[in-house]
Amino acid sequence: MTVAFRIESVRLDTTSGAVSYEFPGDLTVLAGHTGVGKTTLLELIKYGLGGDGQLAPVARDHVTDVHVSIHVGDERYQLSRGLDAARRATVRVIDLVTGDRLADHVVGGDERSISALLLAAMGLEAGLRAAARGAQSTRAGSEITFNDIFRFMYVPQSEMNRDIAASQENYLNPKRKSVFEILFGLTSGDLLQKRSRINTLRAEIDAAEKEAEIVTQFLTDTGLTSRFDAQIESDSARADEAEAKAALVGLQDQLGDVVDRHTQVLRDLLSDAENTLAEARSLESEMRRQKDDYETERRRVKQDIDRLARMASAGLRLANIEFSVCPRCTQRLDQRNVPNGSCPVCLQTDVVSGIAIGDQYESEQLGQQLGEIEYQLTLIEKQEREALDAIASKAGLVASLTSEIDERTADRVTPRLQAYADAAAKAAVAAERQRAIERVLMQWDRAEDLTQKTESLTAERARLQRQVAEAESHLAQRKAEIFNELDAEFQTTVADFGIPSIQSASIDRDSYLPILNSRPFREASNAGGIITATQVAYWITLVTVAARRHDTFMPAFLILDSPRLALNAEDDIAGQMYRRFSTQVAVTAGRFQFIIADNELPTEPGLNIAEIGFSYESPTISTVAHPGPASVEPLVEDDAKADNEE
Missing domain, CATH: 1.10.287 (Helix Hairpins)
Structure with missing residues (x-):
């Protein structure tokens, strides 16, 4: 039941008019030279979906609203978000099926959030937390939001030749792994909640033990070795007090007699x-x-x-x-x-x-x-x-x-x-x-x-740990099946790409990241071209296996920003990449949606590609005149050449 997710159209309201783009094709390439605004458009799409888009100056200065029409699950929504500070915290939602204006949803809030709306449309549970799985972790973990899911759907240009799903950000690893498991059905909401509870129980146990240690030290200092001794001492003090009060009453009576x-x-x-x-x-x-x-x-x-x-x-x-x-x-x-x-x-x-x-x-x-x-x-x-x-x-x-x-x-x-x-x-x-x-x-x-x-x-933590172990045991067979398929597909894709010096490729069962030549992908090579090719092969593998199985939550959707940025002369790899995308969308029309930003279209004939072309004369935000390539500072510096020279 691979989740349907498509971007149908994007409209940008600017100070000089509106700009609209339709995405009816399964494979769409945003083609144009560096600086025409391809990354700007993709980041505005991310922003319209409730994310923290990296907005270019032209967007901040001239774009007033972003309207993104999407088809997610069985729902169709138009999401509208303003760029000014007063309106950026809310997203206006229109149900495109009924035409009704829904209540505004907040960005990053706890009540009626846009993240919860999109997760529900994808059939995913909102409010789950990704707990760290270390033996010493005491936190419930950060909440998993749609933005975390979107990292598996959008590879920005800044990460294309450097990292996969922000895996180098250690604090994000619990989320990345939990999202992977959610999308491939390797965990459940109940299992994630139990992991979070195990961590918080560890903190509560530590706090109770520390408090017990303080209380025990206090009791030791009193010299009363047991509660029984303390009770005897209390009874003795109570008897002494009663005796003294009785004496006081007698003396008060005597004093009354001596006053004439x-x-x-x-x-x-x-x-x-x-x-x-x-x-x-x-x-x-x-x-x-x-x-x-x-x-x-x-x-x-x-x-x-x-x-x-x-x-x-x-x-x-x-x-x-x-x-x-x-x-x-x-x-x-x-x-x-x-x-x-x-x-x-x-x-x-x-x-x-x-x-x-x-x-x-x-x-x-x-x-x-x-x-x-x-x-x-x-x-x-x-x-x-x-x-x-x-x-x-x-x-x-x-x-x-x-x-x-x-x-x-x-x-x-x-x-x-x-x-x-x-x-x-x-x-x-x-x-x-x-x-x-x-x-x-x-x-x-x-x-x-x-x-x-x-x-x-x-006892509660031990019980939850047993239940988690049992749940993981029940999921072990499914996990093995999925990773066997992922390994086979990944190996085939890497071989088809012809990535230099790579003889074997698989996906690690613990980190869920690529293994190249039996080594983690970051250790196998620092070259930007190899990382980029591995990145594309990895995401194609995930989408392909998910679509083939029909029993995952992985959307058949992928945005890649400038995958050929670090490939340079590796036209064979780039050509194979586009052939794989074209083959995927040709199997069943409407099943996938791939959106790729690239400097130019591939020259190979017969590829099923819908092009949206841009130029300095007609940039993505065409209502604003382009100042020329020399006056534009790209959102992401083009350092692919330096990566390749390494």
């Missing part, structure tokens, strides 16, 4: 005197605060009065000056007639002379304020003296009453008070000892709980 009526009256008087003394002290404190505030205000008013006096004095001094030159513009003033009673400078009515400072309104107001402040200070000082007298009087009364009460009760109460204090101290010590032992008992309970928790988690 006269002493009680004295105590009432003492209480009243103490309350009155406290009120007097509070009043004295308040009067002192108010006095400070008024004195501060008095100083401020005096400063204002002094300021007005200085201003008046300065004005009188200036009035006696006969200006012969204007102090502002320096024009002469003694050569003009000045009316009587006018200012010789501004010619306005002279109002300076004849006004005393004491007659001014502001001066009068300040004088009244100063008088009011002096009056309030007099009242406050009087109340303060009265409060001080009351304090002295009540303090003496309190001292007298206290002395008289002490004399009346010294012989009868003091001995009992000492006994009362001793009993109270004993009760407090017993209560504190009991609380401490209760904390110890709680830690013993905690230690027992942690032991049970550790045993339970360990």
Whole structure:
């Protein structure tokens, strides 16, 4: 049941109009020189599907929306995504079967994500995690999304002659292997969840063991070797506390008998005197605060009065000056007639002379304020003296009453008070000892709980490990069958390609990566051409075997960006590559879809290829004039030549 996945069309809305491309053919080649935008178009397709496309400046500056129409499983959708920051987080979805506009789906979110929509259409479960399978791993793993599946469907130019499915990124290896297993039916959602749970159980067990170690050390420091000893100590402390409290009750009853009526009256008087003394002290404190505030205000008013006096004095001094030159513009003033009673400078009515400072309104107001402040200070000082007298009087009364009460009760109460204090101290010590032992008992309970928790988690992990081993055992035969087919197909493809120096080729059962001449593909050769040819052979093998078996989730879909980039003069390999693609699509029309970006079409006749040609005069984003090859910086530098020279 190889999953159907096809890109039907792509529309780019730009600032100068729309650009559309149809992909009706099973084998489509985007042909054109470097810099015309082939990689840009493929990265925009990836972006439209919810991925992090590597967007060229022309796309960022001129493309506003990407619309990708796809056929996935039994569904047909149009996915639309804006390139601006405000809209890039959502994908607008239209069901092309019903014509209905579905709810917007988010990119990278947990609820209603575009990844979950596409995975569901492919018949895959969303929310699964790819747990690392090392013995020390304690993480559930990263969530598997459609972008991880798309790595098996799109080989970007940046990876073509370097790596396969980002296998050199170690942190991505758990995902890569889990996706491979999902696509070829070598695992299940339940099995992946159990692997994740095994890892998180390992973390929980480690945490429980560390906490148990801390609790055990605490219990060792208490000197109580067992919970039984702690319980005995707790019972003893409880008995001591009960005995001390009983003694306190008896002493309280005895104290009640030795207090006569006269002493009680004295105590009432003492209480009243103490309350009155406290009120007097509070009043004295308040009067002192108010006095400070008024004195501060008095100083401020005096400063204002002094300021007005200085201003008046300065004005009188200036009035006696006969200006012969204007102090502002320096024009002469003694050569003009000045009316009587006018200012010789501004010619306005002279109002300076004849006004005393004491007659001014502001001066009068300040004088009244100063008088009011002096009056309030007099009242406050009087109340303060009265409060001080009351304090002295009540303090003496309190001292007298206290002395008289002490004399009346010294012989009868003091001995009992000492006994009362001793009993109270004993009760407090017993209560504190009991609380401490209760904390110890709680830690013993905690230690027992942690032991049970550790045993339970360990048992659960062991059970899950057995279930995982059983599931892997059941899948072992299928895995062997699939890898036997993959090995045979891969060996045939590599031989047909005629990759130099490669005599044997297979796919590793553990890493799921190519093995060349019994060595990992990265060790077999560093040459970009060999890596590229191996890369293409690998992906053709996966798609071919998946389509042949009809029982995988591997889409019969593949995008290759510039596979001939590192092949250069290896026309035989490139020709064989295109012949394999052409042969595949010729078997059953509509079963596969291959989209290849290349600088030019192969020259071999008879290949079933649909071409979409581009040039500097007609680039992929044709609504924007191409600046010329010298002004374009490719998304991926063409370093294939350097790779080959290695």
